[in-house]
Amino acid sequence: MKKSWWKALCIVMLLYTIIGGLLINVPRKAILNESIRNIYFHVPLWFGMMALCGASVFHSIRFLRKPDLVSDIKATSYASTGIVFGILGIITGAVWANYTWGKAWSNDIKQIGAAIALLIYAAYFVLRNSIPDIDKRARVGAVYNIFAFVMLLPALWIIPRMMESLHPGGMGNPGADPRDMDARMRMIFWPAAVPGFILLGVWISTVITRLRKIEDKNLLHA
Amino acid sequence: MHNSFAKKLLLAGLLFTFGRFGEAQEKVEMADGLRSSGKIYVVVAVLAIAFIGLLLFLISIDRKVSRLEKKENQK
Structure with missing residues (x-):
């Protein structure tokens, strides 16, 4: 194993999140009850997805500036991990919604936006795998990845701010409304x-x- | 090394929070009963074990890749 300080930091942070997230007191709110603790696990998955997709598009741009297949490998690795985080985010969100909003899927604008973003990223891999030539695949993939990331921004950040949503902070900050957390x-x-x-x-x-x-x-x- | 470290951390987390439960009751229903009977720690332990297990899995994959890298470099 390649030892790095940030891997140890990651383990410590996540253990603190799990143990502290389950045990340290939280605000008492109707409907949410103890499920408010899901904020510690469901929301960071989306932050993680955005960071990973950002890293992916960073390497795609690097590939376009200086064609090096290593950049392409990095871009796809980050994108695939980002998609896994996104899928986990949708599933955990559906479970949470089932017990608080009454339905697993209520066509909430953020649910739809997240689903669209995931489908756009799924198309990234479909597109790549349809091109047999390695260099062409890397180049077309890099260009599409920029498009996909640009589509991610309105789907997750802009449109949810403009529409009524079941998510907290609709018509405001949908990611981390300061009023939801003490x-x-x-x-x-x-x-x-x-x-x-x-x-x-x-x-x-x-x-x-x-x-x-x-x-x-x-x-x-x- | 990882195991003993994780145990210490778990212990620290438990100590940190032990003094906190049983605060004023309000109308909003929370898992107070679960917590006072101590069963919430079962859940915490299960989650921590699941997470540590996944981490050990990731570490072992990381190690395997490192071994593969070494082999490739020797060729």
């Missing part, structure tokens, strides 16, 4: 939950990247 919750959410999940995603992505580098060794040194 000081105790913020002490877990910002310093541990969000960076912890992002680091976990980065960790998984780097492992995928290293594996793909070995798999595609012949192509990289050709």
Whole structure:
């Protein structure tokens, strides 16, 4: 294992999130009850997805500036981990919604936006796999990835701010409304939950990247 | 090394929160009963075990990739 300080930091942050997130007191709110603790696990998945997709598009732009297949491998690794985070975010959101909003899927604008964003990223991989030529695949994939990331912004950030939503902070800040969390919750959410999940995603992505580098060794040194 | 570290951390987390339960009751229903009977710690333990297990899995995959990298470099 490649030892890094940030991997240890990731483990500590996530353990603190799980233990503190379940045990430290939270505001008492009707309907939500104890399920308010899901904020520590459901919301950081989306922060993680956005960070990972950001890292992915960063490497795609780097590929377009200087064609290097390693950048392409990194872009796809981050994108695939980001999609996994997004799918987990949708599933955890559906479970939570089932017990608080009454239905697992109520066509809430953020649910739809998240589903659209995931489908756009799914198309990224479909598009890539439909192009047999490696260099062309990398280039078209990089261009599409920029489009996909640009579509992610309105789907997750802009449209939910403009529409009525069941999510907290509709017509306002949909990600982390300061009114939903008190000081105790913020002490877990910002310093541990969000960076912890992002680091976990980065960790998984780097492992995928290293594996793909070995798999595609012949192509990289050709 | 990982195990003993995790145990210490779990203990610290438990100590930190033990003094906090049983605060004023209000109308909003919370898992107070669950907590006073101590069963919430079962859930915490299960989640912590699941998370530690997944982490160990990730670490082992990370190790395998490192071994593979070493082998490739020697070729």
